Amino acid sequence: MAEGNHNYDSETKSSRLPALKLDYNPTVDHLMNCPITVGHDNPGGDRNSDKAAIRVMIVGDSISHGAEGDYTWRYRIWQWFQAEGIPTKFVGPYKGTQPPNKPSRPQRPFAAGGKACTAIPATDGGYAMDIPEDWDSNHFSVWGRQAAQTRDLIEAEVAKYHPDLLLVELGFNDMGWFVSGPEGTLQSMSEVIHNARKSNSHINIALANVPHRTYISGRDDLVANTRKYNSMLSEIIPSWSRGDSLVHLVRLQENYGCGTDDCPAGHDGLHPNALGEFQIAQAFSRTLVNDFKIGARELGVPLIVPQRPTPVPDNIQVVSAPGGIIVTWDAVYGAYSYDLRSRIVGTEWSKTPIAVNRFDNNWVSDGMEWEYQVRTNNGEHVGISDWTQVKSAVAHPETAPGPSNTIVTATSDGIRVTWQKPTGPYTDSIEGYELFVRSVVAPGTYIKSKWETGCRAEFQGLERGQHYVIAIASWNTAGCGIPSHTWPATPGHGRPTAPLNLQAQNVDPTTVQLTWDNGSVAAAGYRVWVRQVSDGAEWQADRDDIIMNSSHGVAFLFPGTWNFEFCVTAVNGHLESGKSNHVIPLRWLGHC
Structure with missing residues (x-):
């Protein structure tokens, strides 16, 4: 086969490549800040050849x-x-x-x-x-x-x-x-x-x-x-x-x-x-x-153009590995991309676009069974194949959890975060931490990332007044573990003021919906506090993580919502406001 005509990495015109051999050895090659080079792969350039051309x-x-x-x-x-x-x-x-x-x-x-x-x-x-x-x-x-x-x-x-x-x-x-x-x-x-x-x-x-x-x-x-x-x-x-x-x-x-x-x-x-x-x-x-008077007629566009082959991928394999679960399949020659869908057995499918014929599901918990399917996706105007058969594996990861005791501080143009090294299984082989910053407004978009071997990091150049969250994942010899998340922070601002106008609306006798007004541009998130009225109990946070919007539902309030009192605080990193006004829901009609 002449060089430059088909698939230069293969001696066959097969439309599929062999299945990938799984390899768990750590790979650390990562290209960063690379200068541009031309990298000639064609030694031609003889101007004396084809003189008439x-x-x-x-x-x-x-x-x-x-x-x-x-x-x-x-x-x-x-x-x-x-x-x-x-x-x-x-x-x-x-x-x-x-x-x-x-x-x-x-x-x-x-x-x-x-x-x-x-x-x-x-x-x-x-x-x-x-x-x-x-x-x-x-x-x-x-x-x-x-x-x-x-x-x-x-x-x-x-x-x-x-x-x-x-x-x-x-x-x-x-x-x-x-x-x-x-x-x-x-x-x-x-x-x-x-x-x-x-x-x-x-x-x-x-x-x-x-x-x-x-x-x-x-x-x-x-x-x-x-x-x-x-x-x-x-x-x-x-x-x-x-x-x-x-x-x-x-x-x-x-x-x-x-x-x-x-x-x-x-x-x-x-x-x-x-x-x-x-x-x-x-x-x-x-x-x-x-304009150049080269040629007599312009190129014509045919009514029917060649169809790109879009077969169902072959040989899907799903295996448990120290890093999580690995899914591979035979590469389809010329596939623009693939769709992979996954789920924990018994739940709804989640679809992910994939560029290559391998998917590593690192963020899995031990003992959970995951199912997978793959299809070739050449675009809606070209073609999308049917799904492969379903394959599954039970996860037994040997990755380390994310750090604990994270402390977040907003700076004038960014966020500073410190943490403690996690403890427990597989933490003795931690090599470092990968940090991701994402916007609260666009939760699927990661804006910046960095690598740290210590327990402190700072991101600069973030937009003042926007709200951001940092995810921190531990890397050990098995790979990247499930990240922990910091409290959200608002660069350029300090301690927020308390939320305003907290209201409680009963959904049923044991469920209440809380709403409030944002009292501060510094507020990156909120904490809901609850206590039982009858025994004068201490305030307790309804949950450990931070609420990102100005409404929240609380359920399983037995013997009834009217037995509980609520308030809300705002946070900017680990700077927290005072408590909002307190509310007690109305008694549900017909209940003592």
């Missing part, structure tokens, strides 16, 4: 790089050149797509300033199985690549590979990952052109605008910035052209069926599926025909 370099990000099993729009534009009878030589340092990540056990993070590394782009992924072996797949496109990065790399690549024509698709990552706004992205793009011309003053460039992706909650900026950038690019791009070095706009966004409301031409709301690959290639071909 146009040397084409495709410069892009993940939209151009593609994933394992894709055709890519690069292949579709190559087909168009062939159909038009235009001799071309595709050039660049890479040949493949982005391969899937390798399945492995969860890895312990490194402390800041820890292991040094060099990030070499992963470019040895395979293409769709039916791509011919004479496909000229060389390119300069990398998953996650920004115009701000490419501007510093393009001069050397043009000098090495001598392209006559650049097909450039960049800019989404600059705005999508807050690298720069539309103005900064436009400046980076102008520098890409300027630096490419340093190595070839006669180079021609077809430059695409940036597509929209389906709307992400809280990212109105991305929609507005993409529109502004595309408008600015359209206005300025004529001024970038020279008589001996043309630059013309490719209206990718207008031709690509992916927008803020829906993305039928994509598989995940941004990246192209088989239809989208044709549409992007068509947009480039249109500019080549109309």
